[in-house]
Amino acid sequence: MLTITICDDSTMARKQLQRSLPADWDAIIHYAEDGEQGLKRVRAGQAEVLFLDLNMPVMDGYQTLAAIQQEQLDCFVIVVSGDIQPQAQQRVQQLGAMAFIKKPMAAAELRQLLRRFGLYQAAAGQLQSATEDTALSARDTYQEVANVAMGRAGDLLARVFKRFINLPVPTVNIIAPSELHMALTAIDTRATVSAVSQGFAGSGVNGEALVIFNDTAIADLTELLGYQSTLSPAQTQLEAVMDTASIISSACLQGLSEQLHVQFSPSQPVLLARDSHISDLLSRHQERWQRVLAIEIGYSMADSQVSFDLLLLFPQVALPALDRLLTHLLESSS
Structure with missing residues:
Protein backbone atom coordinates (compact mmCIF):
# COMPACT_ATOMS: atom_id res chain seq x y z
CA MET A 1 0.00 0.00 0.00
CA LEU A 2 1.33 3.42 -0.99
CA THR A 3 1.50 6.20 1.56
CA ILE A 4 0.48 9.58 0.16
CA THR A 5 0.28 13.05 1.68
CA ILE A 6 -1.84 15.95 0.49
CA CYS A 7 -0.02 19.13 1.49
CA ASP A 8 -2.10 22.29 1.12
CA ASP A 9 -3.05 25.09 3.51
CA SER A 10 -6.63 25.04 2.18
CA THR A 11 -9.09 22.54 3.66
CA MET A 12 -11.21 22.91 0.52
CA ALA A 13 -8.24 22.09 -1.73
CA ARG A 14 -7.35 19.03 0.35
CA LYS A 15 -10.94 17.78 0.20
CA GLN A 16 -11.21 18.44 -3.55
CA LEU A 17 -8.01 16.51 -4.21
CA GLN A 18 -9.04 13.66 -1.93
CA ARG A 19 -12.34 13.34 -3.82
CA SER A 20 -10.50 13.38 -7.15
CA LEU A 21 -8.27 10.42 -6.25
CA PRO A 22 -9.35 6.95 -7.46
CA ALA A 23 -11.47 5.23 -4.79
CA ASP A 24 -9.89 1.88 -5.74
CA TRP A 25 -6.30 3.08 -5.34
CA ASP A 26 -4.30 0.91 -2.93
CA ALA A 27 -3.08 3.87 -0.89
CA ILE A 28 -3.51 5.60 2.46
CA ILE A 29 -3.83 9.39 2.72
CA HIS A 30 -2.15 11.67 5.23
CA TYR A 31 -2.60 15.44 5.35
CA ALA A 32 -0.41 18.49 5.93
CA GLU A 33 -1.41 22.15 6.18
CA ASP A 34 1.93 23.68 5.18
CA GLY A 35 5.31 22.70 3.81
CA GLU A 36 6.84 22.18 7.23
CA GLN A 37 4.19 19.61 8.14
CA GLY A 38 4.53 18.06 4.69
CA LEU A 39 8.27 17.68 5.15
CA LYS A 40 7.70 15.90 8.47
CA ARG A 41 5.37 13.46 6.68
CA VAL A 42 8.04 12.76 4.07
CA ARG A 43 10.73 12.18 6.71
CA ALA A 44 8.36 9.84 8.59
CA GLY A 45 7.79 7.71 5.50
CA GLN A 46 4.18 8.86 5.13
CA ALA A 47 4.59 10.47 1.71
CA GLU A 48 5.90 8.13 -0.94
CA VAL A 49 3.71 10.34 -3.13
CA LEU A 50 3.40 14.00 -2.11
CA PHE A 51 0.74 16.27 -3.61
CA LEU A 52 2.18 19.70 -2.95
CA ASP A 53 0.68 23.20 -3.14
CA LEU A 54 3.01 26.15 -3.79
CA ASN A 55 1.53 29.17 -2.00
CA MET A 56 1.38 28.29 1.70
CA PRO A 57 2.30 29.93 5.02
CA VAL A 58 5.18 28.79 7.26
CA MET A 59 6.99 26.96 4.42
CA ASP A 60 5.86 27.25 0.81
CA GLY A 61 6.06 24.60 -1.88
CA TYR A 62 9.32 25.86 -3.36
CA GLN A 63 11.03 25.71 0.05
CA THR A 64 9.62 22.24 0.65
CA LEU A 65 10.92 20.96 -2.69
CA ALA A 66 14.35 22.49 -1.98
CA ALA A 67 14.48 20.75 1.41
CA ILE A 68 13.46 17.39 -0.10
CA GLN A 69 16.16 17.79 -2.73
CA GLN A 70 18.83 18.90 -0.25
CA GLU A 71 18.09 16.03 2.16
CA GLN A 72 17.81 13.56 -0.75
CA LEU A 73 14.49 12.25 0.56
CA ASP A 74 12.77 9.49 -1.37
CA CYS A 75 9.51 11.08 -2.47
CA PHE A 76 7.52 11.37 -5.71
CA VAL A 77 6.24 14.97 -5.81
CA ILE A 78 3.25 16.12 -7.83
CA VAL A 79 2.68 19.88 -7.56
CA VAL A 80 -0.98 20.92 -7.52
CA SER A 81 -1.23 24.69 -7.70
CA GLY A 82 -3.26 27.66 -8.86
CA ASP A 83 0.00 29.44 -9.71
CA ILE A 84 0.31 28.40 -13.35
CA GLN A 85 3.01 30.85 -14.47
CA PRO A 86 5.51 29.25 -16.87
CA GLN A 87 8.35 30.17 -14.51
CA ALA A 88 6.55 28.50 -11.59
CA GLN A 89 6.33 25.25 -13.56
CA GLN A 90 9.98 25.51 -14.60
CA ARG A 91 11.10 26.20 -11.04
CA VAL A 92 9.33 23.17 -9.56
CA GLN A 93 10.74 20.90 -12.26
CA GLN A 94 14.26 22.16 -11.48
CA LEU A 95 13.58 21.42 -7.81
CA GLY A 96 12.66 17.82 -8.58
CA ALA A 97 8.86 17.77 -8.97
CA MET A 98 7.78 14.99 -11.30
CA ALA A 99 4.54 16.60 -12.51
CA PHE A 100 2.49 19.81 -12.31
CA ILE A 101 -1.32 19.92 -12.19
CA LYS A 102 -3.21 23.20 -12.20
CA LYS A 103 -6.09 23.81 -9.82
CA PRO A 104 -8.89 22.91 -9.94
CA MET A 105 -7.77 19.46 -11.00
CA ALA A 106 -9.92 17.05 -13.01
CA ALA A 107 -10.31 13.51 -11.65
CA ALA A 108 -9.79 11.95 -15.09
CA GLU A 109 -6.58 13.93 -15.64
CA LEU A 110 -5.27 12.92 -12.23
CA ARG A 111 -6.10 9.25 -12.76
CA GLN A 112 -4.35 9.28 -16.15
CA LEU A 113 -1.26 10.90 -14.62
CA LEU A 114 -1.04 8.31 -11.84
CA ARG A 115 -1.32 5.50 -14.39
CA ARG A 116 1.35 7.03 -16.60
CA PHE A 117 3.85 7.00 -13.74
CA GLY A 118 2.87 3.48 -12.67
CA LEU A 119 1.49 4.67 -9.35
CA TYR A 120 -2.06 3.39 -9.81
CA GLN A 121 -3.77 0.24 -11.08
CA ALA A 122 -7.55 -0.01 -11.33
CA ALA A 123 -9.28 -2.14 -8.68
CA ALA A 124 -5.99 -2.73 -6.88
CA GLY A 125 -7.31 -1.84 -3.45
CA GLN A 126 -9.26 0.74 -1.50
CA LEU A 127 -8.26 4.34 -0.79
CA GLN A 128 -8.00 4.95 2.94
CA SER A 129 -7.54 8.04 5.11
CA ALA A 130 -5.16 7.80 8.05
CA THR A 131 -6.29 11.00 9.72
CA GLU A 132 -9.50 12.95 9.95
CA ASP A 133 -9.28 16.18 7.99
CA THR A 134 -10.37 19.59 9.29
CA ALA A 135 -13.98 20.75 8.86
CA LEU A 136 -14.51 23.09 5.92
CA SER A 137 -15.27 26.73 6.75
CA ALA A 138 -16.79 29.44 4.56
Whole structure:
Protein backbone atom coordinates (compact mmCIF):
# COMPACT_ATOMS: atom_id res chain seq x y z
CA MET A 1 0.00 0.00 0.00
CA LEU A 2 1.33 3.42 -0.99
CA THR A 3 1.50 6.20 1.56
CA ILE A 4 0.48 9.58 0.16
CA THR A 5 0.28 13.05 1.68
CA ILE A 6 -1.84 15.95 0.49
CA CYS A 7 -0.02 19.13 1.49
CA ASP A 8 -2.10 22.29 1.12
CA ASP A 9 -3.05 25.09 3.51
CA SER A 10 -6.63 25.04 2.18
CA THR A 11 -9.09 22.54 3.66
CA MET A 12 -11.21 22.91 0.52
CA ALA A 13 -8.24 22.09 -1.73
CA ARG A 14 -7.35 19.03 0.35
CA LYS A 15 -10.94 17.78 0.20
CA GLN A 16 -11.21 18.44 -3.55
CA LEU A 17 -8.01 16.51 -4.21
CA GLN A 18 -9.04 13.66 -1.93
CA ARG A 19 -12.34 13.34 -3.82
CA SER A 20 -10.50 13.38 -7.15
CA LEU A 21 -8.27 10.42 -6.25
CA PRO A 22 -9.35 6.95 -7.46
CA ALA A 23 -11.47 5.23 -4.79
CA ASP A 24 -9.89 1.88 -5.74
CA TRP A 25 -6.30 3.08 -5.34
CA ASP A 26 -4.30 0.91 -2.93
CA ALA A 27 -3.08 3.87 -0.89
CA ILE A 28 -3.51 5.60 2.46
CA ILE A 29 -3.83 9.39 2.72
CA HIS A 30 -2.15 11.67 5.23
CA TYR A 31 -2.60 15.44 5.35
CA ALA A 32 -0.41 18.49 5.93
CA GLU A 33 -1.41 22.15 6.18
CA ASP A 34 1.93 23.68 5.18
CA GLY A 35 5.31 22.70 3.81
CA GLU A 36 6.84 22.18 7.23
CA GLN A 37 4.19 19.61 8.14
CA GLY A 38 4.53 18.06 4.69
CA LEU A 39 8.27 17.68 5.15
CA LYS A 40 7.70 15.90 8.47
CA ARG A 41 5.37 13.46 6.68
CA VAL A 42 8.04 12.76 4.07
CA ARG A 43 10.73 12.18 6.71
CA ALA A 44 8.36 9.84 8.59
CA GLY A 45 7.79 7.71 5.50
CA GLN A 46 4.18 8.86 5.13
CA ALA A 47 4.59 10.47 1.71
CA GLU A 48 5.90 8.13 -0.94
CA VAL A 49 3.71 10.34 -3.13
CA LEU A 50 3.40 14.00 -2.11
CA PHE A 51 0.74 16.27 -3.61
CA LEU A 52 2.18 19.70 -2.95
CA ASP A 53 0.68 23.20 -3.14
CA LEU A 54 3.01 26.15 -3.79
CA ASN A 55 1.53 29.17 -2.00
CA MET A 56 1.38 28.29 1.70
CA PRO A 57 2.30 29.93 5.02
CA VAL A 58 5.18 28.79 7.26
CA MET A 59 6.99 26.96 4.42
CA ASP A 60 5.86 27.25 0.81
CA GLY A 61 6.06 24.60 -1.88
CA TYR A 62 9.32 25.86 -3.36
CA GLN A 63 11.03 25.71 0.05
CA THR A 64 9.62 22.24 0.65
CA LEU A 65 10.92 20.96 -2.69
CA ALA A 66 14.35 22.49 -1.98
CA ALA A 67 14.48 20.75 1.41
CA ILE A 68 13.46 17.39 -0.10
CA GLN A 69 16.16 17.79 -2.73
CA GLN A 70 18.83 18.90 -0.25
CA GLU A 71 18.09 16.03 2.16
CA GLN A 72 17.81 13.56 -0.75
CA LEU A 73 14.49 12.25 0.56
CA ASP A 74 12.77 9.49 -1.37
CA CYS A 75 9.51 11.08 -2.47
CA PHE A 76 7.52 11.37 -5.71
CA VAL A 77 6.24 14.97 -5.81
CA ILE A 78 3.25 16.12 -7.83
CA VAL A 79 2.68 19.88 -7.56
CA VAL A 80 -0.98 20.92 -7.52
CA SER A 81 -1.23 24.69 -7.70
CA GLY A 82 -3.26 27.66 -8.86
CA ASP A 83 0.00 29.44 -9.71
CA ILE A 84 0.31 28.40 -13.35
CA GLN A 85 3.01 30.85 -14.47
CA PRO A 86 5.51 29.25 -16.87
CA GLN A 87 8.35 30.17 -14.51
CA ALA A 88 6.55 28.50 -11.59
CA GLN A 89 6.33 25.25 -13.56
CA GLN A 90 9.98 25.51 -14.60
CA ARG A 91 11.10 26.20 -11.04
CA VAL A 92 9.33 23.17 -9.56
CA GLN A 93 10.74 20.90 -12.26
CA GLN A 94 14.26 22.16 -11.48
CA LEU A 95 13.58 21.42 -7.81
CA GLY A 96 12.66 17.82 -8.58
CA ALA A 97 8.86 17.77 -8.97
CA MET A 98 7.78 14.99 -11.30
CA ALA A 99 4.54 16.60 -12.51
CA PHE A 100 2.49 19.81 -12.31
CA ILE A 101 -1.32 19.92 -12.19
CA LYS A 102 -3.21 23.20 -12.20
CA LYS A 103 -6.09 23.81 -9.82
CA PRO A 104 -8.89 22.91 -9.94
CA MET A 105 -7.77 19.46 -11.00
CA ALA A 106 -9.92 17.05 -13.01
CA ALA A 107 -10.31 13.51 -11.65
CA ALA A 108 -9.79 11.95 -15.09
CA GLU A 109 -6.58 13.93 -15.64
CA LEU A 110 -5.27 12.92 -12.23
CA ARG A 111 -6.10 9.25 -12.76
CA GLN A 112 -4.35 9.28 -16.15
CA LEU A 113 -1.26 10.90 -14.62
CA LEU A 114 -1.04 8.31 -11.84
CA ARG A 115 -1.32 5.50 -14.39
CA ARG A 116 1.35 7.03 -16.60
CA PHE A 117 3.85 7.00 -13.74
CA GLY A 118 2.87 3.48 -12.67
CA LEU A 119 1.49 4.67 -9.35
CA TYR A 120 -2.06 3.39 -9.81
CA GLN A 121 -3.77 0.24 -11.08
CA ALA A 122 -7.55 -0.01 -11.33
CA ALA A 123 -9.28 -2.14 -8.68
CA ALA A 124 -5.99 -2.73 -6.88
CA GLY A 125 -7.31 -1.84 -3.45
CA GLN A 126 -9.26 0.74 -1.50
CA LEU A 127 -8.26 4.34 -0.79
CA GLN A 128 -8.00 4.95 2.94
CA SER A 129 -7.54 8.04 5.11
CA ALA A 130 -5.16 7.80 8.05
CA THR A 131 -6.29 11.00 9.72
CA GLU A 132 -9.50 12.95 9.95
CA ASP A 133 -9.28 16.18 7.99
CA THR A 134 -10.37 19.59 9.29
CA ALA A 135 -13.98 20.75 8.86
CA LEU A 136 -14.51 23.09 5.92
CA SER A 137 -15.27 26.73 6.75
CA ALA A 138 -16.79 29.44 4.56
CA ARG A 139 -13.61 31.50 4.92
CA ASP A 140 -11.48 28.65 3.65
CA THR A 141 -13.78 28.14 0.67
CA TYR A 142 -13.63 31.82 -0.28
CA GLN A 143 -9.86 31.79 0.10
CA GLU A 144 -9.28 28.77 -2.12
CA VAL A 145 -11.52 30.03 -4.93
CA ALA A 146 -9.69 33.38 -4.75
CA ASN A 147 -6.36 31.53 -4.77
CA VAL A 148 -7.15 29.87 -8.10
CA ALA A 149 -8.45 33.14 -9.60
CA MET A 150 -5.34 34.92 -8.31
CA GLY A 151 -3.18 32.39 -10.12
CA ARG A 152 -4.93 33.09 -13.43
CA ALA A 153 -4.24 36.81 -13.05
CA GLY A 154 -0.65 36.14 -11.98
CA ASP A 155 -0.06 34.02 -15.07
CA LEU A 156 -1.33 36.76 -17.39
CA LEU A 157 0.71 39.43 -15.59
CA ALA A 158 3.84 37.28 -15.88
CA ARG A 159 3.36 36.98 -19.63
CA VAL A 160 2.66 40.70 -20.11
CA PHE A 161 5.53 41.97 -17.95
CA LYS A 162 7.93 39.07 -18.60
CA ARG A 163 8.57 38.89 -14.87
CA PHE A 164 7.86 36.25 -12.27
CA ILE A 165 4.90 37.37 -10.13
CA ASN A 166 5.11 36.66 -6.42
CA LEU A 167 1.74 35.41 -5.22
CA PRO A 168 0.63 35.44 -1.56
CA VAL A 169 -1.97 33.48 0.34
CA PRO A 170 -5.18 35.54 -0.10
CA THR A 171 -6.64 37.05 3.07
CA VAL A 172 -10.40 36.89 3.69
CA ASN A 173 -12.37 39.10 6.07
CA ILE A 174 -15.99 40.12 6.52
CA ILE A 175 -15.65 43.72 7.61
CA ALA A 176 -17.30 47.11 7.91
CA PRO A 177 -16.21 49.97 5.61
CA SER A 178 -14.31 51.61 8.46
CA GLU A 179 -12.17 48.47 8.76
CA LEU A 180 -11.15 48.28 5.10
CA HIS A 181 -7.81 49.95 5.81
CA MET A 182 -6.98 47.04 8.15
CA ALA A 183 -7.37 44.64 5.22
CA LEU A 184 -4.77 46.52 3.21
CA THR A 185 -1.87 45.36 5.34
CA ALA A 186 0.70 45.51 2.53
CA ILE A 187 0.18 49.19 1.73
CA ASP A 188 2.35 51.85 3.36
CA THR A 189 -0.19 54.27 4.82
CA ARG A 190 2.32 57.12 4.46
CA ALA A 191 2.61 56.66 0.70
CA THR A 192 0.19 57.96 -1.92
CA VAL A 193 -1.78 55.55 -4.05
CA SER A 194 -3.81 55.32 -7.22
CA ALA A 195 -6.92 53.14 -7.31
CA VAL A 196 -9.07 51.72 -10.10
CA SER A 197 -12.49 50.16 -9.52
CA GLN A 198 -14.45 47.78 -11.72
CA GLY A 199 -17.88 46.46 -10.79
CA PHE A 200 -19.22 43.08 -11.87
CA ALA A 201 -22.43 41.07 -11.57
CA GLY A 202 -23.82 37.67 -12.53
CA SER A 203 -26.22 35.00 -11.20
CA GLY A 204 -27.28 37.12 -8.24
CA VAL A 205 -23.70 37.91 -7.22
CA ASN A 206 -22.41 41.46 -7.51
CA GLY A 207 -19.16 42.94 -6.36
CA GLU A 208 -16.28 45.23 -7.06
CA ALA A 209 -12.65 44.64 -8.00
CA LEU A 210 -10.49 47.40 -6.55
CA VAL A 211 -6.85 47.58 -7.68
CA ILE A 212 -4.56 49.83 -5.63
CA PHE A 213 -1.09 50.95 -6.77
CA ASN A 214 1.63 52.54 -4.70
CA ASP A 215 2.44 55.72 -6.63
CA THR A 216 6.20 55.38 -6.06
CA ALA A 217 6.24 52.31 -8.35
CA ILE A 218 4.09 53.62 -11.20
CA ALA A 219 7.05 54.99 -13.20
CA ASP A 220 8.66 51.53 -13.03
CA LEU A 221 5.35 49.98 -14.05
CA THR A 222 5.17 52.21 -17.12
CA GLU A 223 8.77 51.38 -18.06
CA LEU A 224 8.14 47.64 -17.78
CA LEU A 225 5.18 47.93 -20.13
CA GLY A 226 7.48 49.63 -22.65
CA TYR A 227 4.95 52.23 -23.74
CA GLN A 228 6.08 54.49 -26.58
CA SER A 229 3.59 57.30 -26.11
CA THR A 230 3.21 60.86 -27.39
CA LEU A 231 1.28 61.66 -24.23
CA SER A 232 2.77 63.49 -21.26
CA PRO A 233 4.55 61.35 -18.61
CA ALA A 234 1.60 61.79 -16.24
CA GLN A 235 -0.91 60.68 -18.91
CA THR A 236 1.28 57.72 -19.92
CA GLN A 237 1.50 56.61 -16.30
CA LEU A 238 -2.26 56.89 -15.94
CA GLU A 239 -2.67 54.73 -19.06
CA ALA A 240 -0.33 52.14 -17.52
CA VAL A 241 -2.34 52.12 -14.29
CA MET A 242 -5.67 51.66 -16.09
CA ASP A 243 -4.32 48.95 -18.40
CA THR A 244 -2.69 46.97 -15.58
CA ALA A 245 -5.80 47.22 -13.41
CA SER A 246 -7.88 45.93 -16.32
CA ILE A 247 -5.51 42.96 -16.81
CA ILE A 248 -5.68 42.01 -13.12
CA SER A 249 -9.44 42.45 -12.71
CA SER A 250 -10.39 40.74 -15.97
CA ALA A 251 -8.14 37.71 -15.42
CA CYS A 252 -9.23 37.30 -11.81
CA LEU A 253 -12.92 37.55 -12.72
CA GLN A 254 -12.36 35.01 -15.49
CA GLY A 255 -10.82 32.67 -12.91
CA LEU A 256 -13.87 33.08 -10.68
CA SER A 257 -16.21 32.55 -13.65
CA GLU A 258 -14.50 29.29 -14.63
CA GLN A 259 -14.81 27.84 -11.13
CA LEU A 260 -18.32 29.02 -10.30
CA HIS A 261 -19.70 28.51 -13.84
CA VAL A 262 -21.01 32.06 -13.88
CA GLN A 263 -20.57 34.67 -16.58
CA PHE A 264 -19.81 37.92 -14.80
CA SER A 265 -20.66 41.13 -16.65
CA PRO A 266 -18.03 43.76 -15.79
CA SER A 267 -18.65 47.50 -15.82
CA GLN A 268 -16.23 50.08 -17.21
CA PRO A 269 -13.14 50.61 -15.02
CA VAL A 270 -13.22 53.86 -13.05
CA LEU A 271 -10.28 55.78 -11.60
CA LEU A 272 -11.17 56.35 -7.94
CA ALA A 273 -7.97 58.01 -6.80
CA ARG A 274 -4.66 59.41 -8.05
CA ASP A 275 -1.90 60.59 -5.71
CA SER A 276 -4.12 60.02 -2.67
CA HIS A 277 -3.45 58.60 0.75
CA ILE A 278 -5.15 55.29 1.39
CA SER A 279 -7.10 56.73 4.33
CA ASP A 280 -8.44 59.52 2.10
CA LEU A 281 -9.46 57.00 -0.57
CA LEU A 282 -11.38 54.85 1.89
CA SER A 283 -13.10 57.72 3.70
CA ARG A 284 -14.05 59.45 0.43
CA HIS A 285 -15.77 56.35 -0.94
CA GLN A 286 -16.94 54.76 2.29
CA GLU A 287 -20.61 55.16 1.36
CA ARG A 288 -20.18 52.80 -1.62
CA TRP A 289 -19.04 49.93 0.61
CA GLN A 290 -21.49 48.52 3.13
CA ARG A 291 -20.51 45.57 5.29
CA VAL A 292 -18.51 43.47 2.84
CA LEU A 293 -16.64 40.26 2.26
CA ALA A 294 -13.16 41.51 1.42
CA ILE A 295 -10.59 39.26 -0.25
CA GLU A 296 -7.15 40.86 -0.49
CA ILE A 297 -4.45 39.67 -2.89
CA GLY A 298 -1.08 41.40 -2.93
CA TYR A 299 0.90 40.99 -6.15
CA SER A 300 4.58 41.89 -6.52
CA MET A 301 7.09 41.43 -9.34
CA ALA A 302 10.42 39.71 -8.96
CA ASP A 303 13.48 41.93 -9.54
CA SER A 304 11.30 45.03 -9.38
CA GLN A 305 9.80 47.49 -6.90
CA VAL A 306 6.40 47.17 -8.57
CA SER A 307 3.56 45.85 -6.42
CA PHE A 308 -0.19 46.27 -6.33
CA ASP A 309 -3.12 45.08 -4.25
CA LEU A 310 -6.37 43.62 -5.52
CA LEU A 311 -9.42 43.79 -3.28
CA LEU A 312 -12.45 41.73 -4.27
CA LEU A 313 -15.38 43.28 -2.41
CA PHE A 314 -18.75 41.51 -2.13
CA PRO A 315 -21.64 43.24 -0.31
CA GLN A 316 -23.42 41.23 2.33
CA VAL A 317 -26.55 40.91 0.18
CA ALA A 318 -24.51 39.01 -2.44
CA LEU A 319 -23.22 36.38 -0.01
CA PRO A 320 -26.24 33.98 -0.07
CA ALA A 321 -26.01 33.67 -3.87
CA LEU A 322 -22.21 33.33 -3.66
CA ASP A 323 -22.55 30.62 -1.01
CA ARG A 324 -24.98 28.68 -3.23
CA LEU A 325 -22.48 28.76 -6.10
CA LEU A 326 -19.68 27.58 -3.82
CA THR A 327 -21.84 24.74 -2.45
CA HIS A 328 -22.55 23.60 -6.01
CA LEU A 329 -18.81 23.76 -6.76
CA LEU A 330 -18.02 21.51 -3.79
CA GLU A 331 -20.77 19.03 -4.68
CA SER A 332 -19.66 18.82 -8.30
CA SER A 333 -16.11 17.97 -7.23
CA SER A 334 -17.30 15.03 -5.12
